[in-house]
Amino acid sequence: MNASPRRKELTRLAAQLFVQEGFDRTTVRMLAQEMGIKSGSLFHHFKDKQEILAAVIEEGTQNALIIARKALDECAADPEIRLRTMARAHLETLFTDRNAHVVALFEWRRLDPEARAHLSHLRDAYEALWVTVIDDALEAGLIRGDRFLVSRFVLGALNWTVRWYDPNGPRSPDDLADELVAMIMPAST
Amino acid sequence: MNASPRRKELTRLAAQLFVQEGFDRTTVRMLAQEMGIKSGSLFHHFKDKQEILAAVIEEGTQNALIIARKALDECAADPEIRLRTMARAHLETLFTDRNAHVVALFEWRRLDPEARAHLSHLRDAYEALWVTVIDDALEAGLIRGDRFLVSRFVLGALNWTVRWYDPNGPRSPDDLADELVAMIMPAST
Amino acid sequence: MNASPRRKELTRLAAQLFVQEGFDRTTVRMLAQEMGIKSGSLFHHFKDKQEILAAVIEEGTQNALIIARKALDECAADPEIRLRTMARAHLETLFTDRNAHVVALFEWRRLDPEARAHLSHLRDAYEALWVTVIDDALEAGLIRGDRFLVSRFVLGALNWTVRWYDPNGPRSPDDLADELVAMIMPAST
C-alpha cells in the first residue's frame, strides 16, 4: 500500500533477515536493529510482522513480473528465443533479488489468508507468462509434453536453483538458463 | 540412535504436524497432544524438539535410500530404464512418505549444525545414486548436458512436485516420472 | 553495567527474596511480583536471573568496599584503632546491607563463571584491605600468628555472625566488633 522509500529500504532488509533466519525465527527486534531503529518504531511503518512479510513478497513478485514482461517485450518473437529469454529473466530476478524470491518461495505458507489471496493474483499473473511461452514452444514443436506438466517441471528446476547455485561459481545465471532450455529441447541441432 | 517402535510412531506423527504447521510453529504441546501424551513425556523419547526434527528427516532419507537402491537393483541394466526407475522411485517415496520428505526438503535449515552434518551424509549418499544414473544416461547418449547441472535440474523438477502435485488427480506419480524423463530425452524414437 | 535507579531498587528487592528463599528457590515470578511488575518485564532490566544475582552481589561488595575505605581513611593511624574500625565497618555493612551480603556469602556458588571472575576482583580488593590492617596489627605486636590465617579466622568469625546475631538483641554490632578484637588481642592492658 504505502510505498515510501524508507519502507522500501526496510523491506529489503527484512527480506535478507527472513532468508537468513526464516520468518518465524526473525524477531521484530532483529528487524528493528538491522534497520537501525528500536522495535517499537517498526510499528509506525508496518502494522504487523505479517505486513512486513507481505511487503517482501509483493515487492519480489512485482519485480519479477516487470522484468519478465519487459524482457519478453524486447525480445524477438521466435519461440525458442522467447523460452530462453523467459528462463534467463527468471534466474536473473531470482539472483539479483534473491532474498525476496527465496522468501516468496519458502515462506508463502506463513502469510495469513488475506495476504495470500491478494498475492496469489500476482503470482498467477507471473505464471501465466510462463504458460504462454511454453505453449508457443510446444506449438512450434520445440518441446513436447503436457503444457501444464512442462511448465511445472521447468519452474521447479529453475526455482530449485536457489538451493544449490553459487553465484560466485564459474557459471552465470544465463548459462544455467541456456543449459536448462537445451536439456528439454529434443534436438537443438 | 534409539529406534523403539514407539519412537518411530511418534516420529511419523511429528512429520505430519511439521508439514501442516511448519517446524517453528509446531509446539511441543501440539506434538504431545497428537501423540496422546503430555508434553513432559515427550522428552522421554526425544532429548529435544530438534531431535524430533532430525529423527523425521533421518527416517525419511533412509527410506528413500533403501527404496531407490532396491529399485535399481531389481531393474534392468538399460540406462533408460534405470533413469525411469530412479525417477519413479523418487516420486514414489516422495508421495508414500510425503510428510517426512517435505520436512526434509523445507525444514532442513532448522536443523542444528551437528544434526545437519550427520544427515548430510545420508543425503549425499542418495544424491550419489542419482549421479550414477545420470552419468550412465549421458554416456549412452540418452540425454545431453553437464552431469552436475542435469542432476540438479531433474531433482529440482521432481522435488518441486510436492508443491503442486495432487495425488487424487488423474495422474499417477509414475506418469509424472515418465513425462519428466520423456521431456529431457531428445528423441525417444 | 546499567545502573538506572530503577534497577537499583529492583536489585534491593531481589536481595531480600534471595535471602528469604535462596537463589534457586526464588522464581522470576516471585521477583517480578515483589517488584510490582510482570515476569516478562523483568528481562528488560536484567538479561538473566543470573544477572540479578550478580547485580545483588556487586552492589553489596562495592558498598562494603566504599564504607571500609572511608572508615579507614577517617580513623587514626593507630593499629589497634584501625583493627577495631575495620571490624566495626565490616559488621556495619553486614547488618545495614545484610541481604546483599548474605547473598554474597551464601549464593556465591550459584554465579556463573564469568560473573564469578568479575566479582572476584571486587572481593579480593576488599580482602586486601583486611590484610593490610592485620599486617599492621601484627607488626605492632597487638596480635600474633600467621597473617593469612589470622585474617581468615577473623573474617570467618565476623561473617558467621549473620547466622546467629539478632540485631534486635541487647548488643550492637559495634559491641560485637570490639569483643572480637578483644578476644584476639593477648593483653590490652
Add this chain to the structure above:
Amino acid sequence: MNASPRRKELTRLAAQLFVQEGFDRTTVRMLAQEMGIKSGSLFHHFKDKQEILAAVIEEGTQNALIIARKALDECAADPEIRLRTMARAHLETLFTDRNAHVVALFEWRRLDPEARAHLSHLRDAYEALWVTVIDDALEAGLIRGDRFLVSRFVLGALNWTVRWYDPNGPRSPDDLADELVAMIMPAST
C-alpha cells in the same frame, strides 16, 4: 531411621553431589546415576528428596558428636588441652567428613520444618559440648570474654575454613586448630 549399609553408601554419595551442585540443583536423576540405579528406584530407599538431605545431615552431625565426645573422653582434663582437642576434633570431622558437614552448614535452610526440629537436637548437643569446653577455659582464665560470643566466634572461624582451607596445602587441620587456639589465648607463654 533405616540404616542399611546400602542406604549409608547412598547417603555418602548424595552428600558429595549436594556439595558440588547444591541441594536444589541436584536432581533425583543425578543422585540415582551416581548411585548406579535409575531414578525410580531411589524412592525405595528414601521417601523423598528431602529425606536424603535429612539423612546426610543427620549422619554428619552424629559423627561429629561421636568423634568430639570420644576425643574429649580420651584427653586430659586440662582446659587448654581440652580446648585444643575440641578444635582439632571439629576440624578433623570437618575435613574427613567434609561433604556431610558442608551440607549441614549450607543447606540447613532447605530442610523441611519437621526434619529441622529433629536435627536441631543433635546440633544443640554438639554445641553444648563446645560451651562446656569454652566455659572451662574461661574459668581457668585461659581466654576472656562472653561465653556465648566466644563460642560463636570460634565456631564461626572454624566453620568458615571450609570456604578457604586447602587440604592439599602445607598445613594440617591440626595446625589450623592450634593456631586458632593460640590466637585467642592471651599469653600461652
Add this chain to the structure above:
DNA sequence: CATGAATGAGAATTCATTCAT
C-alpha cells in the same frame, strides 16, 4: 528391589504488540 514410561505442576525465557512520553 528395580525399571521405564508417564505425569503435571512449574521453571526461565521469548516476543509481538501497545502506549505514554
Add this chain to the structure above:
DNA sequence: TATGAATGAATTCTCATTCAT
C-alpha cells in the same frame, strides 16, 4: 516518527514423584 518500558500469552524444557510390570 521515535522510544523504552511494560505486558501477557506462549514456548521449550525440567523434575520430583508415581506406578504397572
